[in-house]
């Protein structure tokens with residue numbers, strides 16, 4: 001049924017085989033996100049400045065299969081870093097992708113690293 | 126390890142699993158569930174909601190992964206075909222053979238199809254599963270293509286039949302209900318209440334046919350009509366049969382379990398069948414010689430079976446089962462509880478009827494006048510929860526029981542406070558949650574708000590009928606503990622919007638982080654508090670949404686309205702609705718250039734839909750080049766000031782409504798408020814601008830303008846109230862300045878002026894004292910604050926396209942110029958629209 005979401009699977013830091021050089025740090029808003037294209041994938045990358053941490057997840061909202069998550073607001077829900085989908089405000093943990101205010105399937109998350117002011121997203125192929 | 130096989134993954138089969146896994150000792154069992162339907166259990170009670178959004182997932186009781194996480198093997202799309210009692214084995218339609226220690230039958234029931242000639246014809250449906258509904262939707266859509274006025278009938282005027290009737294109506298077909306009995310909902314209503322209900326249903330467009338026995342279904346291949354008598358025919362092109370249910374007891378028949386004469390598997394109060402290793406629960410179980418076609422008794426049965434299997438022998442099914450019900454049709458209140466029809470020998474009935482208002486209330490009271498035995502409510506069921514509780518708990522009733530149902534204006538209606546209920550009172554009958562449990566979870570500190578109560582107790586997660594009561598109880602308990610029920614903006618602040626307004630104004634904060642770090646709870650903000658702070662910064666400092674775009678709500682972030690598929694719509698301002706032909710042409714040219722779907726809005730301006738993120742700045746460059754500016758259709762800010770043509774052209778016009786409308790729209794444009802603001806100006810009392818449906822409205826009269834405040838369309842429409850009469854333009858502006866500013870200072874987040882004004886202590890009189898008489902001595906401040914905002918106005922789109930830094934955000938990808946490759950548009954008349962959501 002969800003052909004689109006089948007393309008996205010969580011990558012654990014230890015499983016990364018490719019660090020994709022995405023864009024300079026300055027391309028991402030402070031405490032907000034932007035979308036990175038990698039092959040035919042759309043990855044939402046967030047600069048969680050308040051935690052000094054970067055997160056990445058699929059750009060696809062699992063509820064309606066639209067490419068929008070990078071445009072959502074981020075913050076925390078009971079201490080868990082999260083992103084809120086801009087369409088219906090379903091919220092997802094940035095740490096493990098879990099849907100925190102419903103029972104949608106979890107979204108895929110990806111490791112991020114910063115080197116020489118560049119943002120890299122980790123994939124495993 | 127012992128094995129439990131559950132046959133049937135419906136609502137009750139699922140509830141068995143849910144209750145089982147939370148119990149101690151359950152880890153010693155392996156649970157395997159077979160479901161014949163192609164998906165995991167879903168909420169059949171709310172099946173009709175599928176018509177609204179066709180979202181099967183939204184109805185799921187739990188996602189497939191829940192079963193795996195709880196160590197349950199769920200096998201869907203596979204029917205169990207045989208039980209071999211002696212060897213304790215089952216086989217399935219896919220030839221799987223499995224052994225069990227306990228077998229739980231939860232096979233539910235299917236719709237009963239009476240043996241009428243022709244029922245097998247195309248276009249005849251039953252109403253039980255998601256697949257049934259999908260079939261109906263497809264058939265109805267096909268019908269409407271050839272005949273937009275197609276008719277459909279529902280066979281059966283019971284609880285379910287009426288729900289199906291409403292569904293037919295929502296599908297856009299002409300709805301007919303055909304009932305064999307001389308009254309509607311024969312099991313729940315007496316004939317007088319049925320008549321009142323019939324009037325009500327007819328007034329919303331349902332056609333009712335009572336005392337009709339259907340002889341045959343007409344038509345060649347597909348249904349074309351129903352024949353009752355010789356010359357009594359109803360032409361319909363679709364039929365939904367809702368004539369009762371039949372237990373799915375095939376398995377019992379072939380395996381020799383004891384059954385009732387009219388079907389169903391006989392169980393005792395432990396839910397055990399004639400074979401002690403086999404239990405039956407839900408709509409398949411015949412308990413007290415009854416099949417209970419409701420979900421609450423099924424859930425209780427599931428609980429009993431769980432306890433019995435785990436060795437808690439004392440847990441048994443109650444002797445008497447409450448069959449009270451409430452119809453869930455929007456706009457039609459019907460409920461019955463306890464004994465709705467009562468023989469005169471057992472008690473007295475008190476009846477209140479008002480046919481013109483489609484109102485009927487009946488309560489049955491014991492002979493000594495002390496106990497409530499049952500009742501019926503049609504037209505207004507707001508008292509249902511309370512009456513039902515009084516009945517269930519045998520609570521004392523007022524000396525004059527009529528008070529329980531008299532309209533509130535006559536001193537009645539207010540009897541009974543939720544806190545008066547005994548602790549054992551069952552508030553949520555679906556999940557079997559008592560008042561004591563709800564209050565207890567708050568008193569113990571486990572729950573701090575309504576959301577906690579719901580997640581800790583599960584109250585309100587079944588049919589949802591008890592939600593208002595759960596909310597009242599939660600608030601009353603919190604209050605009794607001295608905990609203020611605070612309207613804080615979210616978990617990150619212990620402050621409400623009004624507090625934050627004052628803090629930001631006094632301290633002069635300029636960024637979200639400053640506010641959060643100094644006044645937050647140590648978290649990082651969320652989708653609730655960020656837009657509130659963004660809006661406050663705008664109301665106080667005249668910041669545009671460009672300043673800190675990552676804290677803006679979905680629409681403000683990109684200065685456009687996000688649409689279903691993640692593209693945007695563009696609405697330039699057309700003040701007062703006045704537009705030159707050249708500008709109109711420019712709009713058309715630009716829409717054509719970017720292939721945008723174009724439509725005149727309900728706010729009488731022009732909306733261009735389907736712009737991608739990358740296109741937005743290009744479109745705006747063109748629009749601005751032609752003299753347009755942002756219409757703020759995306760902001761919680763002024764939308765339109767709708768005008769009629771007024772004395773400029775109209776033969777009745779008393780004043781120039783267009784000129785004044787334009788002046789007002791240009792004055793308040795761009796100002797951010799707790800919610801959107803709309804205005805209207807009509808040139809005379811004929812009111813063509815619908816000014817009284819707006820937050821502020823003006824009507825020209827002899828000697829000046831009448832000013833109306835606090836109107837609203839939307840879900841809760843409200844006419845604006847007359848605030849001042851025959852005032853001149855200058856006074857109008859003075860009053861609106863003061864009014865809007867007061868609203869911006871004190872309203873809750875996302876509260877329109879209508880709701881704010883309604884809840885304002887002192888109401889309209891208070892507003893007049895503050896705004897006209899300046900009782901608080903703040904009128905000048907309010908005007909000055911407003912004037913500052915007016916002076917600082919800047920078109921945020923012009924600001925954005927002139928600043929390369931700000932422009933960066935309008936790229937779909939940070940590392941590519943490409944656009945979103947996920948977008949699919951389909952043709953619509955001569956334009957296009959996004960592909961439908963699945």
Ligand code: SRM
Nearest residue numbers: 686694725726727728729730758764837838839840841877
């Ligand atoms: C475009 C338009 C429908 C149309 O095609 O005609 C529209 C579209 C939306 N309306 Fe509306 N409303 C539109 C006129 C109205 C009107 C009619 C009017 O303004 O005279 C009303 C009733 C009057 C009123 O507001 O009191 C109206 C009452 C609502 C409400 C209910 C507000 C309430 O107080 O209950 C909402 C929901 C909300 O804002 O929370 C809403 C929300 C929406 C949203 C913003 C829903 C959303 O969040 O996406 C829709 C945005 C679609 C988009 O991208 O433009 N819309 N909406 C109309 C735009 C008018 C304009 O030129 O700006």
Ligand SMILES: Cc1cc2nc3c(=O)[nH]c(=O)nc-3n(C[C@H](O)[C@H](O)[C@H](O)COP(=O)(O)OP(=O)(O)OC[C@H]3O[C@@H](n4cnc5c(N)ncnc54)[C@H](O)[C@@H]3O)c2cc1C
Nearest residue numbers: 133135136137160161169204205232233407408418419420
């Ligand atoms: C439209 C509608 C509205 C309703 N509204 C209300 C309401 O407002 N209030 C209320 O209390 N009740 C309402 N009900 C009734 C309520 O839905 C039922 O009481 C409840 O679903 C019964 O649950 P169950 O698990 O016993 O049966 P079901 O939900 O029917 O589940 C039984 C499941 O077992 C499967 N099955 C059957 N045989 C086999 C087999 N041999 N092998 C494997 N699987 C099998 C079936 O396919 C089905 O999925 C409504 C019902 C409908 C259809």
Ligand code: SF4
Nearest residue numbers: 688689726727839840
């Ligand atoms: S009424 Fe308004 S919000 Fe609802 S669908 Fe129409 S435009 Fe959208």
Ligand code: FES
Nearest residue numbers: 061064085088090
């Ligand atoms: S599409 Fe993302 S929450 Fe609805």
